[in-house]
Amino acid sequence: MTRKTDSHILNERSLILFKSLVEHFIQDGQPVGSRTLARDTNLDLSPATIRNIMADLEDLGLLSSPHTSAGRVPTIQGYRLFVDSLLRVTNLDHEQIERIRNELNPDQDIRNLMQKTSSTLSEITRLASVVTLPRSEGQSLQHLEFMPLSDNRILVILVVNDREIQNRIIDTARTYTQSELQQATNYLNEKFAGKHLNAIREEIIKELERMKDNVNQLMQIAIEMAQKAFENGEQSSDYVMAGHTNLMDVAELSDIEKLKKLFDSFNQKRDILHLLEQSIHARGVKIFIGEESGYDVLDDCSIVTSPYEVDGRIMGVLGVIGPTRMEYQRVIPIVDITAKMLGSALNSQH
Amino acid sequence: MTRKTDSHILNERSLILFKSLVEHFIQDGQPVGSRTLARDTNLDLSPATIRNIMADLEDLGLLSSPHTSAGRVPTIQGYRLFVDSLLRVTNLDHEQIERIRNELNPDQDIRNLMQKTSSTLSEITRLASVVTLPRSEGQSLQHLEFMPLSDNRILVILVVNDREIQNRIIDTARTYTQSELQQATNYLNEKFAGKHLNAIREEIIKELERMKDNVNQLMQIAIEMAQKAFENGEQSSDYVMAGHTNLMDVAELSDIEKLKKLFDSFNQKRDILHLLEQSIHARGVKIFIGEESGYDVLDDCSIVTSPYEVDGRIMGVLGVIGPTRMEYQRVIPIVDITAKMLGSALNSQH
DNA sequence: ATTTAGCACTCTCACCACGAGAGTGCAAAA
């Protein structure tokens, strides 16, 4: 093989060819041959020339061929180059934008909103979609209520962020009277309303310290109950998912064993959550292609994610999961705009 | 063909053979031939005799053969006879019973409990499992709370049945003061606490009638708000599902197209709900075999359901979905006992 | 120095034939 400089090899012409090849392959999933490219690009080159170029691209690790007499297929690095440098994102038509805006009606509780977001996203992209629940750090307590269930069991209702309701059941050492509960409720609401849950937890710890000296009966009851109410920490992070059956249509995943492993990992949630977390630190759309994700089950998949934010703070992540051979230029802007619209839907809930 | 009476044909010997054949087929999914049966029953008959008997059973519609030189396979009617008359249910070992009891911890909210029930059921049976949420008819209001969100928007919290919390957002014609809300809350709690939701709805309608004459300002506000709070009726019936990936292992459903249709109908929920409703009227385990269900997507599936009850009232249904060739004698008692345990878990929540 | 034409080569895939294996149904014997 003759030695050439990179700039020589990755010139504009080869990039045009490469881009065309990737687009072809994304379209119909078949390895692309030199004849096809000669026909469908307007470079006016013979198949032989194109073969030479493709051989170079293969040497660079951008293409590979399944076997000698098949055409060529992009590698992971090939896709990476494609999405990073060659891809021209399509504009969304207003119809789709309107559709998303309509579905993401802010007048529903958080979980429904996330569910709706996910199903809309999966329908529009025709892929599987995930949306993490907003992380609880930004949560501020609006109101708190105790309600006796039976002896020694109390239902705690926490209203956070205006419309999200968490309820927890706590076991108490003894039975409290209705008026004790009422007083504790008043005291705690006055003391904690408007504050962030984390701040409240810290304050409770401090109060517990101080209480050793100052034994005000009422305060003691209240703080003890508050401690129990808030102790079972964060709701562990979680996501909702929709449209995973869309993945059953894609030929690359026709192996039912692989598909099962993939679906199982969706149910398990652990791996997917780890992956999504990687996307929560930086703004904007992020793409994991094939093995880049680091999880075996996702080897044949790409994941396109974007964090969504409220008041400039990143609250969670959403994204789609599809075959590596997905229509990136169509999917990326959809994920992007959906994240933004989810952010503004959450914002208008305040 | 010689004419024989039914009693002649369906004698004990043929039933033993038939039962053995079904058990064989359930075990390994292969059509069963005369040789196999001759070997594995202790009837001491030659394959030829067994062939004659099998031909009779085929005439009766209990068996069929995929092709001339395969063995035989039970038909839907065959399975029906098998589960109705021949099946001897196995006893559950105490370990499994204990496991179910442990997982169905009453100290969690309804939805979690149902989720847990479903996943436990699917793990033990290694099939897909559904559990409907308890129907809301039995719901009695324990407590009601209004909480202002923003101008003209109020969050309503309903506590029903001790631990289930429903929250709804209502839009009001004007903004109410804190004290108006408080008074309305007190009034409504006093009037409606302990009553069933349906009864409350009826009473609200009556009150609206009466109100035309008697214009007590406070009452009017309260009833108007109550009307809005309760108007968006029943939460439509719903179910949780678990373990659908278990179905991806069964050979009968290896056709990915069918599987997709099946999964889609799980997501759609409509068909499955209709089916489950058929089981809510009668006590005890009910079995739908193959086409009996009436839904095309379930043609290759059987569904084993049982209603669960609290205080003798049927509250919902649970069940498993698997291939027609499922281990009925193992699955049936599991479904049965799970329904009972779910009932008693719900019962001990009071 | 590139590009192209020509050509031999390789690999897949659909098709077909073929034989082994499993199981049947039927007629005649037990």
Added chain:
DNA sequence: TTTTGCACTCTCGTGGTGAGAGTGCTAAAT
């Protein structure tokens, strides 16, 4: 009524074959 014997049928795995697609290389053309 049951069994033996036997011809028959159907599936399934194997191997061969040829068409089709695409490649790489060499030599000619630009």
